[in-house]
Amino acid sequence: MNHTLQLFLLLSALAAAQGSCPNGFVAVGNQCYLFSVEIGDKSSWDLARDACHLWDADLAVLDMDCNDNHHLITYIINKGWTSQLMWVGASDKAQEGMWMWIDGRPLDMTSNLWRAGEPTLGSSYDCAHLGYYNYDYPRIHLYDNSCSKDLYYICHYGAHARV
Numbered sequence: 073m074n075h076t077l078q079l080f081l082l083l084s085a086l087a088a089a090q091g092s093c094p095n096g097f098v099a100v101g102n103q104c105y106l107f108s109v110e111i112g113d114k115s116s117w118d119l120a121r122d123a124c125h126l127w128d129a130d131l132a133v134l135d136m137d138c139n140d141n142h143h144l145i146t147y148i149i150n151k152g153w154t155s156q157l158m159w160v161g162a163s164d165k166a167q168e169g170m171w172m173w174i175d176g177r178p179l180d181m182t183s184n185l186w187r188a189g190e191p192t193l194g195s196s197y198d199c200a201h202l203g204y205y206n207y208d209y210p211r212i213h214l215y216d217n218s219c220s221k222d223l224y225y226i227c228h229y230g231a232h233a234r235v
């Protein structure tokens with residue numbers, strides 16, 4: 073093994089150990105996210121995805137089986153962003169009432185990620201965002217909303233969209 077390759081492997085290992093993320097992204101748990109609230113950008117759900125794609129990312133996917141959800145939500149609360157509505161990568165555009173993450177996993181409508189009473193099953197409400205409701209502040213949950221609404225969004229580096 074030559075020295076250049078050894079150095080490259082060492083730096084790669086260090087970067088991974090430090091959870092380093094691309095410019096603009098922050099490490100939360102062991103994932104990298106970009107919060108558009110940091111750059112003041114709001115857009116529709118589709119345009120938010122386009123923006124994320126420019127950074128080799130896609131809208132955030134949350135997973136109940138994984139601690140990263142907890143890290144992400146705690147991070148948002150600690151930042152004081154609980155009153156900001158932020159698009160994440162789930163929708164029921166393909167089929168009303170069949171919520172899917174953009175990585176192809178189903179999002180169970182009974183998931184604890186949803187605010188009680190959400191999603192509303194509206195055919196005009198097909199995209200999911202994180203947000204809060206007055207009386208459970210500062211807890212945040214998923215809500216469905218109109219995809220054309222201009223909201224902040226969370227890009228997730230390395231999220232591999234299949235839909």
Ligand SMILES: [Ca+2]
Pocket residue numbers: 164168169193194195196197198199216
């Ligand atoms: Ca819907």
